[in-house]
Each structure stands twice: as C-alpha cells, then as structure tokens.
Amino acid sequence: MATAIDPTVGGLPLPGGGAPARGGVVARVRGLRPVVLLAFVFVALLLIAAIAPSLLTKGDPLQVNLGHSLQAPSLEFPFGTDQSGRSVYTRVIYGARESILIGLGATAVGLGIAALLGVAAGIGGKWVDNGINRLLEVLFSFPILLFALFLVAIFGSGVSTQILAVGIASSPGYARMIRAQVLQVKGADYVIASRALGHPPSRTLFKNILPNAFRPLVVLATLGVGQSIVWASALSFLGLGVAPPAPEWGAMLDAGKDYIQTAWWLELFPGAAIVATTLAASCIGRYLQRRIEGETY
Amino acid sequence: MATTPSITHGGALEAPPRRRVPWRTVVNKLLGAILVLWAAATLCFVMQELSPGNKAIAILGGSGARPTQHQIEVTEEKYGLNDPILQRYGSFIGDLATGDLGTSYQYKQPVTSLIKEQVGPTLVLVFVSTILAWLISVPVTLWTAGKGRARSSLGSGFEAFFAGVPPYWLGLVLLVVFSFELGWFPVTGGTSLDALFLPSLTLALPLAGFLGQVTRDEFERGLKQPFAISARTRGASEGEVRRKHVLRHALLPGITLTGWAIGATISGAVLVEVIYSRPGLGNVLVQAVSNQDLPVVVGITMLVALIYVLVNLMVDLLYVLVDPRLRTQKAVA
Numbered sequence: 001m002a003t004a005i006d007p008t009v010g011g012l013p014l015p016g017g018g019a020p021a022r023g024g025v026v027a028r029v030r031g032l033r034p035v036v037l038l039a040f041v042f043v044a045l046l047l048i049a050a051i052a053p054s055l056l057t058k059g060d061p062l063q064v065n066l067g068h069s070l071q072a073p074s075l076e077f078p079f080g081t082d083q084s085g086r087s088v089y090t091r092v093i094y095g096a097r098e099s100i101l102i103g104l105g106a107t108a109v110g111l112g113i114a115a116l117l118g119v120a121a122g123i124g125g126k127w128v129d130n131g132i133n134r135l136l137e138v139l140f141s142f143p144i145l146l147f148a149l150f151l152v153a154i155f156g157s158g159v160s161t162q163i164l165a166v167g168i169a170s171s172p173g174y175a176r177m178i179r180a181q182v183l184q185v186k187g188a189d190y191v192i193a194s195r196a197l198g199h200p201p202s203r204t205l206f207k208n209i210l211p212n213a214f215r216p217l218v219v220l221a222t223l224g225v226g227q228s229i230v231w232a233s234a235l236s237f238l239g240l241g242v243a244p245p246a247p248e249w250g251a252m253l254d255a256g257k258d259y260i261q262t263a264w265w266l267e268l269f270p271g272a273a274i275v276a277t278t279l280a281a282s283c284i285g286r287y288l289q290r291r292i293e294g295e296t297y
Numbered sequence: 298m299a300t301t302p303s304i305t306h307g308g309a310l311e312a313p314p315r316r317r318v319p320w321r322t323v324v325n326k327l328l329g330a331i332l333v334l335w336a337a338a339t340l341c342f343v344m345q346e347l348s349p350g351n352k353a354i355a356i357l358g359g360s361g362a363r364p365t366q367h368q369i370e371v372t373e374e375k376y377g378l379n380d381p382i383l384q385r386y387g388s389f390i391g392d393l394a395t396g397d398l399g400t401s402y403q404y405k406q407p408v409t410s411l412i413k414e415q416v417g418p419t420l421v422l423v424f425v426s427t428i429l430a431w432l433i434s435v436p437v438t439l440w441t442a443g444k445g446r447a448r449s450s451l452g453s454g455f456e457a458f459f460a461g462v463p464p465y466w467l468g469l470v471l472l473v474v475f476s477f478e479l480g481w482f483p484v485t486g487g488t489s490l491d492a493l494f495l496p497s498l499t500l501a502l503p504l505a506g507f508l509g510q511v512t513r514d515e516f517e518r519g520l521k522q523p524f525a526i527s528a529r530t531r532g533a534s535e536g537e538v539r540r541k542h543v544l545r546h547a548l549l550p551g552i553t554l555t556g557w558a559i560g561a562t563i564s565g566a567v568l569v570e571v572i573y574s575r576p577g578l579g580n581v582l583v584q585a586v587s588n589q590d591l592p593v594v595v596g597i598t599m600l601v602a603l604i605y606v607l608v609n610l611m612v613d614l615l616y617v618l619v620d621p622r623l624r625t626q627k628a629v630a
Contacts, residue, residue: 138336141602143560145567146582150341153586153594154348230463234568237465238583253465257572264473271466278461 032287039283042276049096059090061247070263080265082256088265091247092273098248099274102163102241103229107221109167110228114174115214121175122182122213123205132179139172144231152240162241166231174220182213219289226281233274249274322617330610335390337602341595342389348591352378355589356402376400398596403588408596411581416600419577422566425493426500427555433505434512438547439539442516453513459506464565468499468572496569503565504558508551516547549616556612560605 029037049056065085073080079088121132142150147169155161185191186209194204233250235241242248244255249270256266353372357364364372373379377388392399398408434456441452459467475481475495483492519525520543528538570579578597585593 134332134336138333138340140557141333141337141560141605142598143564143601143605145564146560146598146601149567149582149586150344150594150598153589153591154344156589157587226461234463234465238568238571238586240583240586253469257469260469260473261477264477267466267469267473271463271469275462275466278463279458282457282461 035283036287039280039287042280043284046096046100046277046280049093050100051097053094053097057087057090057093059087061086061091061094062245070259072263073265079269080263082252082263082266083259088252088269091252092249092269095247095249095252095270095273098242098246099229099233099250099277100225102159102166102232102248103225103277105163106166106170106228106232107224109164110170110224111174111217111221113168113171114178115217117171117175118178119182119210119213121179122186123209129179132175136172136176136179142169144169145234148231148235149238149240152235157235157240159242162232162235165235166228170224170228170231174224177220178213178217181216182209185209185213188212216289216292219285219292222281222285222288226278226285229274229277229281319617323614326610326613330606333606334599334603337606338390338393338599339386341598342386345591345595346382348589352376352402352591355591393599398599399592401585401593402590403585403593404590408592411593412578412596412600415576415578415581417577418575419563419566419570419579422493422496422500422569422575422577423559423562426497426504426562426566427559429497429501430504430508431551431555433501434509434551435544435548437505437509438512438516439544442513443520453510456506456509456513459502460510461506462503464499464503465568465572467502468496468569471495471499472572492573492575496573496575499569499572500562500565504555504562507558508554511554512547512551515550516543519543519546522546552615553612556609559608560601563601563604 032040045056053061063086065081068077068081068085069083071077071081071085077087077089079092081087082091117132117136121129124132139147144166148165151165151168152161155164191204191208194208195201199207229249232241233248233253236248236250237254239254242251244251252270253267256263256270259266351369353369353376354364356372356376357368377385380388389399396409398412400406401408401411404411437452437455441448443449472495476483482495516539520539522543524546525538525543528542529535533541566577567579567582569575570577571583574580578600581593582597584590585597
C-alpha cells in the first residue's frame, strides 16, 4: 500500500513505522534533542510509577503515622509528609497510576466522540457537515472546565464522571481538527485515484482516507493526555473528582490547601508532577509532530 | 496609499473597496451570534433533562433531608417540574430571553440577582488578567523573537512552561512565595487593588504563554516578509522594523486568540477565585455544582457562553473594520 502514503500529509512515518531507518535505536536516541530525551525518560519513569510503584518507593501511600505529621522534606521523606504523616513522595508516585488512567480515559473518550463527529462531518456531505460544524461552534462557547463542571453537576461527582466530563468537554476541539484532516485527505490525489479505479466507497474510506486522516491523531492524543490530566486534576482540586484520601495529584492539592501556610511541600510536589507530565506530553507531542511533518531534528 | 491597487492578495489587480461599514456582514454575524446562543440554551436544557437525579429532592435539600412525598409533590407543582417537556422548554427559553434564569435550588433566590451580586469581581479579574497577559507577552516577544538561538529558546521556554502550567498550581505557588514567605500581598482577600495582583498574575501568565507562542511564530515569519525587508531597505532601524511593522502584523492573530481564550480565562478565574477565596462567580459555581443546584450552574454557563459569543463577535467585527480584505471575501470564519 505504498500508494496510500501521501507525502504532503504523512511525510516521514512515525518511529517504528518502517521509516528510512538511519541506524538503529541507539543512533535515533542520540539524535534526539536533550529536552525531548528528558521528556521520554520522564514518561518512562511515570509508566514505571503507574505500573509498578513499589519499584520506586517502599512506603505505603495510605499508611497513617501521626508521629511524623507535617514534616518538611528530608532524607527520609524527600517530599515531606502530610497532616497524617504519610510520605508525600510515596503518594505522588502512587498517584501516577490514578492520574494517568484518568488522563488516558478522558483523552480516549474525547477522541472517540471527536472521531465520530469529525469523520461524519468530513465524509457525510454538505448537510451533515454543516450541522456538525454548527454544533461544534455552539460547544466552543462552553469552556472546557465549565462544561465539565456542568456535567458533574448533572451526573454527580466521582471518578467516572470526571473521566466522561473532561473527555466530552474536550471533544469539540479534537473534532474540529479531525474534520479538517479528513477533508484534506479526501481531496488528496491517492483518494481521487482510488475512486477513479472504481474501488467501492467503503474501501476508499477504510484503506485510504481514515488511515491517513488519523495519523496526526498520535500528536493530538499525546498533547491531549497532558491537558486531560490538568483538567481532571482541576476537578479533583475543586473537590469534585477523586476523593482526598486516595493518592491522586489533584486531590492531594485539594487536601493540602488547608495547610498551605506552613507546609508548602504539600502543594509543590503533587503540582510539580502535574506540570512535569504536561510539559513532557507537549514536548513529545511536538517532537512527533515534527517527525510527521517531515522535519528532522 | 488608498489609490494604490492592491496586488498582494488574490493575485489580480483589484481596486481597494471603499471604507464604509459593511452592514450585511454585521447583521449576518449578529444573527449568527443569536443563533449560537439559542442553540447553547437548548443544549443546556437538553442536558438538564438528562439529569438522573430527582430535581424536587435536590430543591428540598438533597436525599439527606428526607423530604416527605407530600413535600415533593408540592415542590414539583411549584417549580412546574411535571409540565410537559415542550412547555418547560418554551418557558425556559422565554425566561432566558428576558434575563430570568430561574430560582436557585439551594439559596431559593433568583439566579439572576445572585449572579449580579457576584459577577463584578470576576469580570474585573478576567479583564485585568487579559491586559496583564498582553503586557507580559508583547515585551517577551520583542526581546526574544528572532534574536539568536539563546534568547529565542529562553523566550519560547518561558512561553511553553507557562502555557502548560495549570493555573491552580501556579496560584498556589505564587500564594506561598509572595504572600506567606515574602508577605508582599494579602493572603486572601476582598476586592482591594493589592488583593487583585496575585490572582490576575496567576491567570495572566498562562495566557501570556499561550499568546506568546502564537505571536512569536507570527513575528518570526513577519521578520522575513516583504514588508519587513522593504522597511529595512528604506533605512528603518531593526528596532523600528520590529516595533512598527512586524509587531503589528504579529498581534492580529493574538487578538483572535484572546477572544477564543476568553472562555479558558473565565474557567481559570473560577479556580483562582477558589484558591484566593476571592468573591466572585467561582465559589458560587463550585458550591452549586457540588449541591447539584442546576439553575445556578446553567445560569453561569449561559452567562459565560454569552460573554464568549459577545467578545468573539466584537473581535470579528473589529477585524472586518480593520482589515478591508475581509469585506470583499464572504464571511471569513
């Protein structure tokens, strides 16, 4: 299917996508800019924290120890302890799983809805396109956080609402991009060629249009996970998501708010985890974008 | 200048359109804005209908309050909850059009007056933050864009960092550093001027990062544009080219983006008001969401949608007035 790859849309395939490989993995890692490398290392650590947190910390995130309450960062507790004497470091590590799962879930929900709307608008003809476009325009007048809050008000707070709310609220932005992408791919030469060859529309759609239209979604998804984590944590921070004793970054910020005057570490470290995750996601997202657009950095 | 035919756009020679108000475009855009608001209201109504909770119980103080069957029936009658759906939709839209947003479930007072009491500080905060964001992002762009690798990456690093920082965390950090450690600003506060600084800085920095990223791209592209080169050949100093020609070119997309970002700025204001215990819509909204006080939530959502639509309408119209190219083309989105 070499003909299905349009250089103006696809450019260089993604890593591992059968690119004209210059050297192996080592050469490729060496070619990365330091910032991008750092982002990949951070994400690797994050994944370890999410899958096997006990590799990075020996403590228990829920272990209460009132003898150690509200201690400043030290060798024993690198990020200090909270009001119940729990190690903030351990809690941040254990929080990775919940925060990342919520972020991934919300992005999946958002992209799923967006893909349906975007593809329908892109291939459904003038009326469908117009209708969906208007709907998106209307949805854009609801900012993400307020839309998510609205959904929480309707369905009640909780983790599943949090995922759905952030996902639904962020879908209009994705949908608009997917629609533009489908329209662009639809006009590409290889699609016209496929039609001219007399292939059935479904074959053109699934073999030519969708694979090429969805390729940039990798970038969108990477950037989206970072943003979803930010908004989902915002809900937890407002006390409308994950409930405080659970080690989730936003919930930790919320719980630490009451002690902010004396215990700055309760706010600094969980927040820094959110910030680092978003920055890493956007860094990797932009790296992927450059690769897709064919610039070599 | 006005007599010179423009050849830069469209390729062919075309006479510049006369400078007059394009009423057709204005009316179309106004109608479009009203349609969007009507659709937004309809969407709010539909979402409210999807709410699984019993509204009468929510009005009576939630399931914890254990209302009797009689109380529920009286409440349903009073709030018209059992009316046919079309009738409720009609009165919802009709009330909305006259500025009546219904009665709050928890405060039992009209939502409109509740919002009126609280909207002032929020609008001040959003307005001041937007100005502050521009005051931060323009100098950063001027000092760093297209000025060599080191300065450029410093500038874009600054922008990427602040564009990615969640406002609630930035607010907490600024609060710890400037209020608790340094004691420069009041910790929490009313609506006084020095209590406004940290909250608006919290909102302005991420917005400045976001605006700066776009302005920088546009600025660096502008430095290579024919108009910049021709200004240089006319003997303008580099600083003059940057400030007078390229900056103007680079600011235009930023204005549109400010319009788009107004919603995100208001969202941020909600968080910031909660962090700094500032009076405003933020705390009211969060309270309403956790108590499932739907009329208040819908009211604030509709108000924000209204602000968003109005601001973007103004930006659009400003464009049409400023940029003659848009008058001849058919409504550029």
